Amino acid sequence: MHLAAHFPGVNSTTVWTDPRSRSQIDFTSFEHLARTAERGKFDFFFLAEGLRLREHNGRIHDLDVVGRPESLTLLNALAAVTDRLGLAATVNATFNEPYELARRLATLDHLSDGRAAWNVVTSSDAFTGENFRRGGYLDRANLPQVLGSARTGGTPYTRAAEFVATARELWDSWTPDGTSRPFAHSGQHFDISGEFTVPRSPQGHPVVIQAGDSDEGREFAASAADVIFTRHGTLEAGRTFYADVKARLAKYGREPGDLKIMPGVTVVLGETDAEAQQNAAEIRHQQVSPQNAILALEQIWGRDLSSYDPDGPLPDIDPDPGSSLVQGRVRVADPLAAAAKWRALSEAKGLSIRQTATEATARQSFIGSPATVAAELERFVTAEAADGFILVPHLTPGGLDGFVDQVVPILQERGVFRTEYTGSTLRSHLGLARPVWKS
Template identity: 85%
Template sequence: MSATENTSATKKQIHLAAHFPGVNNTTVWADPRSRSQIDFSSFEHLARTAERGKFDFFFLAEGLRLREHKGRIHDLDVVGRPESITLLNALAAVTDRLGLAATVNATFNEPYETARRFASLDHLSGGRAAWNVVTSPDAFTGENFRRGGFLDRGDRYTRASEFVATARELWDSWGPDGVPRPFAHHGQHFSIEGKFGVPRSPQGHPVVIQAGDSGEGREFAASAADVIFTRHGTLEAGRAFYADVKGRLAQYGREPDDLKIMPGVTFVLGDTAAEAQEKAAEIRHQQVSPQNAILALEQIWGRDLSAHDPDGPLPAIDPDPDSQLVQGRVKITNALEIAAKWRALSEAKGLSIRQTVIETTGRQSFIGTPDTVAAELDAFVQGGAADGFILVPHLTPGGLDDFVDQVVPRLQERGAFRTEYTGSTLRSHLGLRTPVWKG
């Protein structure tokens, strides 16, 4: 056994996933290296790069309605991205080991069809499917669906919890003998019965991912998820979140390793620390153009601020808490508090509107040389702040290339990351148990 193998046997291993960016200002659209969000080649490039780096999975976000600002499609959003599961079925044919995670909404879908689609993906990929469960609170999104309307925030996770439990009942209705058993579920949100149309898949159950930092989200993850996708900028905040969520598992009869905590993070690499910081500053400015700075301000203030100079001071007027200026995103309920913090920051540092938006909305997590970034990632995991990371590059589709070429080898040298896949399913990559069949 080599020294590296001996070290990795005793060191906590880092889990890595690749997020295909686009539904926010993370992506630097103006960069000449930025490519299509609908051509299959873009998705294939990022997925193949992630698999070359021995990542656990490839992760696709998805929304059910295009967000609007002043009645126009949101300037920063993707228009025309393919549906996630359809795309991942195609990627299953050009990858061998990489997990494939799709976002599917539990508010505006139904358990039978969702369970069928993920079981199908799990079969076609040889056991690599994952479901990122999200919910929607707004009637704006609901207008796209026959049922319409929306769920109160307190009911979203109630439905989602029953949704996931019902899907698992369907997956369990086929036994190892290949014989489908009748299912019957009668609950608060769903009343269905029959026989499920897809045999038990290679993983038993596809991996379930949940994104959310609220108390309800943490509880849902502790009770039902295999992975939680979160965001915490500091080691201390990460440790607090990690301890809180892991501490909730015992009441559901689960062990700490049954749930992997993987914050979404960005990275900027340079040959020197100074070069990396310079690149990071340039990226922040590209992510927040003068027009987008005003747009971001209007999202908080809920008012038309187009007459304001982005290089000028913040508006003196207070936000409108009842504004419908922006639709299709979570409503900001603490706009007055956010505005007060932005004003205090702007006054303390002498920042313009654009500079304030850059400083308050930037999501750059790890900045430095490949050696320092590898060391910091390792410190987060060894220090109990995360089990791994979902990387969100700022370029599509080549933004992960440098990380795989420069940071992954250093993580492997540290004994903190695999040099080869040891299993074929996503559950094996993540170190998750295969669900026991409940016949």
């Protein structure tokens, strides 16, 4: 089983009002969670990305008021206070360039002695694109005109695929014996040549992670990623996703073990299963406050619903698909279908707005005593619903402490999780081969 820790950051998973919750930007918070993950022998520590403060109805969204530090800067600092833990940064392939990012990732891999990873994400968001000098973004409908370049075409994923391939060409431009060679790449999105400044790093290539559940995202992961960060709510949904993605690997000459599937999950513990269920209910109640319930609803409806009672019924009006009420957050692809799903859930169970939002937005959770949670985690891996999990705690920075102290020892006793690190690089933790150098 593979395990990773996600710093909860600025999202609705985090319970801000808990007195144990600390800073989202102070280095000691990141250090605490990373040290805890390493104490638990986790594979890697995972940071999200935020390239613009999100807005809601023209105001900065409450969950963004503390800001978002830059991932690679933080991970370079964490490399100095950890020894074995992998360090994974989410970096957008839409608003960066291959040469610069390849240098930064290779540098992290050197400074950490082979523990760097890149979570590749894309964006088709004009609101975020305004933060960048060219003012461009990869619009799915009208891409060449947006960036004003005849070279540009395709989708954010086609750019991401070429971006990753170009970065790997740069990493391979130094031979294993330390000789630099000129590189040249001319493609649909990038036309670059020169010499790369960073020698081949300890892992050869940093580990590549991809986040996404769409068909295009699955195909990209099968062709180019080492890990896929996903979510699925049930064992059966996980098994379906697992089988689908693993089946795509063969066409790219890859084996099932070459891509690790690791859904993001939450864990709530208690001395008994009943106590854990009570704890989980209290946490969800804190996560979905009356205000957050209305905000979640407005993200789908695209309308100002502040006059609605969170403890009352859902709106009887339809969503506005073209709304710009919410900016910087991903709106659902089909608001009308999502609203219909929420209405069906509300009507079937007699739920209020807040209760519906609480149930509809719940991330996949493992709830129970340490023994129960350990058994469920093992069941998902044994049933081929996942290769491991990325844990997203609800508290910063101590939300992982209980899992490491109480669940990890049980997993170790069951023989499904390491008791010690057996290698020094992230690739060794994940059981991934070092990339063969391409001459």
